[in-house]
Amino acid sequence: MSKEPDRLFAQPLGQVPDFAFNEDVVRVFPDMIKRSVPGYPTIVENLGVLAAQFAQPNTALYDLGSSLGAVTQALRRHVRSDGCRVIAIDNSAAMVERCRQYLNAQDSMFQELLPVEVIEGDILALEFQPASVVAMNFTLQFIAPEQRLELLTRIRQALLPGGALILSEKLRFEDADEHALLTDLHVAFKRANGYSELEIAQKRSAIENVMKPDSLEEHRQRLLAAGFSKVLPWFQCLNFASLIALP
Ligand SMILES: C[S@@+](CC[C@H](N)C(=O)[O-])C[C@H]1O[C@@H](n2cnc3c(N)ncnc32)[C@H](O)[C@@H]1O
Numbered sequence: 001m002s003k004e005p006d007r008l009f010a011q012p013l014g015q016v017p018d019f020a021f022n023e024d025v026v027r028v029f030p031d032m033i034k035r036s037v038p039g040y041p042t043i044v045e046n047l048g049v050l051a052a053q054f055a056q057p058n059t060a061l062y063d064l065g066s067s068l069g070a071v072t073q074a075l076r077r078h079v080r081s082d083g084c085r086v087i088a089i090d091n092s093a094a095m096v097e098r099c100r101q102y103l104n105a106q107d108s109m110f111q112e113l114l115p116v117e118v119i120e121g122d123i124l125a126l127e128f129q130p131a132s133v134v135a136m137n138f139t140l141q142f143i144a145p146e147q148r149l150e151l152l153t154r155i156r157q158a159l160l161p162g163g164a165l166i167l168s169e170k171l172r173f174e175d176a177d178e179h180a181l182l183t184d185l186h187v188a189f190k191r192a193n194g195y196s197e198l199e200i201a202q203k204r205s206a207i208e209n210v211m212k213p214d215s216l217e218e219h220r221q222r223l224l225a226a227g228f229s230k231v232l233p234w235f236q237c238l239n240f241a242s243l244i245a246l247p
Pocket residue numbers: 021033044064065066067068069070071089090091092095121122123124136137138139142143
């Protein structure tokens with residue numbers, strides 16, 4: 001994985017453009033996500049551990065919004081069920097190209113890894129195959145809010161009994177004081193990871209139009225409306241959480 005440090009927002013930008021998963025972001029993405037999302041390495045590795053409990057032989061495992069394939073790599077490290085295959089999908093051409101290179105490198109270092117197909121495409125247009133695990137690691141928050149229920153309903157319909165959706169998201173808090181406190185604590189996390197006040201402020205302007213977090217309660221209600229029977233939070237660090245949703 002690239003070790004290039006994220007300095008994308010270090011210089012004053014004047015008008016800050018909307019955040020996009022373009023070449024510039026791809027180059028620094030491993031550093032950016034680790035320094036921006038509290039608990040990210042723990043979530044990714046344990047997503048593999050959890051997935052191994054839900055994966056069933058001869059089924060598909062999806063990594064939706066796969067970026068550079070960190071979750072796909074964790075699935076391949078942990079899932080041992082026979083005949084499983086990973087389907088990773090992302091609509092950023094730059095992400096997909098680099099993801100394929102990283103997965104080829106993983107292939108050359110380890111034997112007997114699950115086969116993986118990396119698709120450049122829109123999750124909203126995906127025809128799901130019967131799946132035992134669907135991972136969405138910080139991707140739903142970038143889908144237009146009015147399209148989230150329909151997408152989750154289609155995921156629910158593709159999930160086999162005994163399978164699971166593992167959904168990680170940045171959270172919004174319904175109580176204004178709670179939201180302000182958790183936002184301040186997240187800023188403190190970023191500062192402790194070496195981001196300046198300018199970097200933090202410009203990144204916030206860049207993502208505010210493109211990333212719309214929901215509250216935990218909104219997630220729970222929508223997952224139930226999509227047909228899931230149970231929603232279990234398994235991880236939270238500050239305003240970032242990961243949920244298991246059972247069919
Ligand atoms: C925050 S990143 C995901 C991080 C990644 N899952 C990980 O754990 O390292 C969100 C990703 O979702 C992708 N994405 C956003 N909307 C999408 C869509 N409609 N279809 C496919 N991919 C999408 C973006 O291109 C981006 O790579």
